[in-house]
Amino acid sequence: MSVGDTHTIQALNSASLPVTEADLLAHLQTLTQTSTCAKTPGLGPIFGQLQAAVTRQVPYDGLVSDLNKRDAGVWTAEDEANTEQFAKLYQVPVCSEFWRQGDWNGTVAVSQAQPVPGATPATNVYFATQKSVRPDITQAVILHEALHNLTGLSDARLYNLLTGTAKGLGLRHSCVISKVLIDNGCAVGAPQDDLCGEK
Numbered sequence: 560m561s562v563g564d565t566h567t568i569q570a571l572n573s574a575s576l577p578v579t580e581a582d583l584l585a586h587l588q589t590l591t592q593t594s595t596c597a598k599t600p601g602l603g604p605i606f607g608q609l610q611a612a613v614t615r616q617v618p619y620d621g622l623v624s625d626l627n628k629r630d631a632g633v634w635t636a637e638d639e640a641n642t643e644q645f646a647k648l649y650q651v652p653v654c655s656e657f658w659r660q661g662d663w664n665g666t667v668a669v670s671q672a673q674p675v676p677g678a679t680p681a682t683n684v685y686f687a688t689q690k691s692v693r694p695d696i697t698q699a700v701i702l703h704e705a706l707h708n709l710t711g712l713s714d715a716r717l718y719n720l721l722t723g724t725a726k727g728l729g730l731r732h733s734c735v736i737s738k739v740l741i742d743n744g745c746a747v748g749a750p751q752d753d754l755c756g757e758k
C-alpha cells in the first residue's frame with residue numbers, strides 16, 4: 560500500500576452478527592478426534608487447528624472495505640497463476656466482491672487467503688452486512704472462511720480437500736462447501752438452499 564493511500568478495511572463488531580465466531584467455537588469444542596467432522600477427508604490433519612483459526616479470525620465489513628485485493632491478501636494460487644489478472648488486483652477493491660452491476664451478487668463472505676508479510680497467519684474475513692443478508696451468516700460460513708484463512712485455498716481446491724475429490728466446484732455455488740461442513744457436523748445450521756442448488 561502506498562503512503563497516503565486512504566483505502567482501508569472497516570472493522571465489524573462481531574456481536575452485531577446473528578451468529579458469531581464464539582457460537583462456532585462453542586460447537587467445535589464439543590467435537591472430538593473421532594467425530595464425523597474430524598474424519599472429513601482432508602480435514603483430519605488440520606482438525607486440531609480449527610479452533611485457533613476461528614478464534615483469531617477478525618471480521619470486517621465487506622461492503623465498505625475498499626482496500627485492494629492484493630494488499631488485503633484476498634487472492635489464491637489460481638489468481639497468482641494468471642500474471643496479467645494478478646497485477647490488476649491492485650486496482651480491485653475488496654468491496655467489489657459483493658456487487659454485480661449495482662446489485663448484491665449473492666456473496667456472503669470473502670476471506671484473506673494470504674498472510675500479509677510480517678503478519679502471519681491470515682485472519683481477516685469480510686462479510687456482506689446488509690440487514691437482508693445477515694441471516695445468511697451462519698456457523699458454516701464462518702468456518703468455511705476460517706478454512707480459507709488456514710489453508711490459503713480457493714473454493715474449488717477447498718471443496719476438493721473436504722470431499723477427497725479432484726472435480727472442483729464446477730458451476731456450483733461455493734455454499735456447497737458450507738453444506739459439506741454442516742453434513743459432517745462441523746457446523747450447526749442450515750445452508751442457503753436457494754444458492755446451494757445447481758446454477
Ligand SMILES: [Zn+2]
Nearest residue numbers: 703707714733
Ligand atoms: Zn469460499
